Amino acid sequence: MKKQLTIGLFGFGCVGTGLYEVLNRTTLLQASIKHIVIKDLSKKRIIDPGYFSTDADRILNDKEINVVVELINDYEAAYAIVTRALKAGKHVVSANKKLIAYYLDELVSLAKENNVSFLYEASVGGSIPIIRNLEEYYNNDSLSNISGIVNGTTNYILTKTGEGESFDEALKNAQELGFAELDPTSDVDGFDAKYKLVLLLKHAFGFTAKQDELWNYGIRQLKDWDATYAREKGLKIKLLAYGTRINNQVIGFVAPHLIPANHFAFNVENEFNAVVVEALFSDKQLFLGKGAGSHPTASAVLSDISALQFDYAYEYKKSKTEEALAFESDxxxxxxxxxxxxxxxxxxxxxxxxxxxxxxxxxxxxxxxxxxxxxxxxxxxxxxxxxxxxxxxxxxxxxxxxxxxxxxxxxxxxx
Ligand SMILES: NC(=O)c1ccc[n+]([C@@H]2O[C@H](COP(=O)([O-])OP(=O)(O)OC[C@H]3O[C@@H](n4cnc5c(N)ncnc54)[C@H](OP(=O)(O)O)[C@@H]3O)[C@@H](O)[C@H]2O)c1
Missing domain, CATH: 3.30.70 (Alpha-Beta Plaits)
Known part of the structure; x- marks a missing residue:
C-alpha cells in the first residue's frame, strides 16, 4: 500500500529547486515538502520564506518527517546530515556522488541497521535510471563491462574542442553557461566521474572500489594538436568511466578515450550522458539521457521518492551472490x-x-x-x-x- 511521505529537504539550489517544481507538477505521488534547510537564509527564494531555516534539527528531530532528501553541495556536511537521518529512522534520498563514493559501505550498513532505505539514483547519470536497472533488471545476468560518459561538463567541453575550440575557450564558455563550476577540478580531472564509477561498480559487479584503486585522468591537458589528430582521423575524444570484470578481477578507471565512429559514445554530445552495460545473456545495452540539470536530475530524485511509497530499498544482490572480487592492476x-x-x-x-x-x-x-x-x-x-x-x-x-x-x-x- 502507498504511504504518505513527508519530506525534509536539505538544499534548494539547482536540483532542490527542480525537485520542488517537479513535485508540484506530479499528481500521482502522495508526498509533500514540510521544511527546507539551506545555508544562507538571506538568499532570495522562489517560494514562501516560511519553508526555510538553517536549522538541521527542524528536519532531523521532526517525527512527522519520514524522508530526508539531501541535495547540498558539501559532502562532509552531507555526511553528518545523512548519518543522523538514517540513525533517526528516516529514509534518505541523495544525489551526492562524492558523499556516497566515500562512505558507501558505511551508509548502506547504517540504512540496514535502522531498517530504512538509502536511494541515490540521481547521483549517476542525472536522469538516466541506471542504478535501479542494475539492481532490478540485471540482477540475474552476469555483467562483464560497464562504461560510459557520466560527466556532462567534460562532455560539453569535448564537444566544443571537437568542433575546433581550444580547451581553455571551451572551459570558459562552459563556465559562462553554468555547465562548469568556477573551480572545475572535480569535473575536468575526472574525480566526479570516478565517484560515479564507484557506484556503478558496486551495483554492476557487487564490488566496492577504494578511491585510490581507480585511476582518474581528465581532459585538462588536452592540446589543440590532440583534437586536430582526432578530427583528421575521423575519431572523437570522450571522457569515459570504464569498468570491466575478468573472472574475479575488476579493472576500473576514468580516462579520455579516442573513439571511432561506430563507438556507442561517438554521437553523445554536449551535456548528454550515456552508459553501456554488457551482460552475458542480454549483450550490450545503451542508456542515454541528460546527465545534469535541474529538472532531469530532479526527475531521478522524484523516482526514488516515489519508490519509497512502496518501501523500495536496494538489495545489493550482486554483492551477496558474486564470489569475492579483487581489484586488478596487472x-x-x-x-x-x-x-x-x-x-x-x-x-x-x-x-x-x-x-x-x-x-x-x-x-x-x-x-x-x-x-x-x-x-x-x-x-x-x-x-x-x-x-x-x-x-x-x-x-x-x-x-x-x-x-x-x-x-x-x-x-x-x-x-
Ligand atoms: N546540478 C546538477 O545538475 C546535478 C546533477 C546530479 C547530481 N547533482 C548533485 O546534487 C547535489 C546538489 O547540487 P546542486 O547543483 O543543486 O547544488 P547547488 O545549486 O550549488 O545548491 C546547493 C544547495 O545546498 C545548500 N547547502 C550547502 N551547504 C549546506 C549545508 N551545510 N546545510 C544546508 N544546506 C546547504 C545551498 O544553500 P544556499 O542556497 O543557502 O546557498 C544550496 O541551496 C550535489 O551533491 C550535486 O553533486 C547535481
Whole structure:
C-alpha cells in the first residue's frame, strides 16, 4: 500500500529547486515538502520564506518527517546530515556522488541497521535510471563491462574542442553557461566521474572500489594538436568511466578515450550522458539521457521518492551472490600519448609501439603500455603530455615480466 511521505529537504539550489517544481507538477505521488534547510537564509527564494531555516534539527528531530532528501553541495556536511537521518529512522534520498563514493559501505550498513532505505539514483547519470536497472533488471545476468560518459561538463567541453575550440575557450564558455563550476577540478580531472564509477561498480559487479584503486585522468591537458589528430582521423575524444570484470578481477578507471565512429559514445554530445552495460545473456545495452540539470536530475530524485511509497530499498544482490572480487592492476592498455617533445615522449615506457610521430611542436606515439607505468605519473598535472585510451584494449598481464630496452625506450617481453 502507498504511504504518505513527508519530506525534509536539505538544499534548494539547482536540483532542490527542480525537485520542488517537479513535485508540484506530479499528481500521482502522495508526498509533500514540510521544511527546507539551506545555508544562507538571506538568499532570495522562489517560494514562501516560511519553508526555510538553517536549522538541521527542524528536519532531523521532526517525527512527522519520514524522508530526508539531501541535495547540498558539501559532502562532509552531507555526511553528518545523512548519518543522523538514517540513525533517526528516516529514509534518505541523495544525489551526492562524492558523499556516497566515500562512505558507501558505511551508509548502506547504517540504512540496514535502522531498517530504512538509502536511494541515490540521481547521483549517476542525472536522469538516466541506471542504478535501479542494475539492481532490478540485471540482477540475474552476469555483467562483464560497464562504461560510459557520466560527466556532462567534460562532455560539453569535448564537444566544443571537437568542433575546433581550444580547451581553455571551451572551459570558459562552459563556465559562462553554468555547465562548469568556477573551480572545475572535480569535473575536468575526472574525480566526479570516478565517484560515479564507484557506484556503478558496486551495483554492476557487487564490488566496492577504494578511491585510490581507480585511476582518474581528465581532459585538462588536452592540446589543440590532440583534437586536430582526432578530427583528421575521423575519431572523437570522450571522457569515459570504464569498468570491466575478468573472472574475479575488476579493472576500473576514468580516462579520455579516442573513439571511432561506430563507438556507442561517438554521437553523445554536449551535456548528454550515456552508459553501456554488457551482460552475458542480454549483450550490450545503451542508456542515454541528460546527465545534469535541474529538472532531469530532479526527475531521478522524484523516482526514488516515489519508490519509497512502496518501501523500495536496494538489495545489493550482486554483492551477496558474486564470489569475492579483487581489484586488478596487472594489465596493459593501448594508448595514444602526445608530448611536447620527443625527449618527453621517450621518458614513458611502452611495451610495444604501433605508430609514432615526431614533429617540431609535439610528438606522439600509439602503443601498448602497462598500467603500472601509467600509475607512476600524476597525469592530471603533467602539462607536457596528453593520453587517451584506445577502446576495448585492456589485457591482463599477470605473470608476464617486461624489460626496458635501452635503445628505443621500449619494453621487451621476457616471458
Ligand atoms: N546540478 C546538477 O545538475 C546535478 C546533477 C546530479 C547530481 N547533482 C548533485 O546534487 C547535489 C546538489 O547540487 P546542486 O547543483 O543543486 O547544488 P547547488 O545549486 O550549488 O545548491 C546547493 C544547495 O545546498 C545548500 N547547502 C550547502 N551547504 C549546506 C549545508 N551545510 N546545510 C544546508 N544546506 C546547504 C545551498 O544553500 P544556499 O542556497 O543557502 O546557498 C544550496 O541551496 C550535489 O551533491 C550535486 O553533486 C547535481
Amino acid at each position: 594489465y596493459s592498455v593501448k594508448v595514444y600519448l602526445s608530448a611536447t617533445s620527443q625527449e618527453k615522449l621517450d621518458q614513458v615506457r611502452f611495451i610495444e609501439t604501433l605508430e609514432t610521430y615526431s614533429g617540431p611542436s609535439h610528438s606522439y606515439k600509439i602503443g601498448i603500455i602497462p598500467y603500472e607505468e601509467i600509475r607512476k605519473q600524476d597525469w592530471n598535472n603533467e602539462p607536457d603530455y596528453f593520453l587517451a585510451i584506445i577502446p576495448d584494449s585492456v589485457e591482463l598481464t599477470k605473470g608476464i615480466e617486461f624489460k626496458e630496452t635501452e635503445s628505443a625506450g621500449l619494453i621487451e617481453e621476457l616471458s
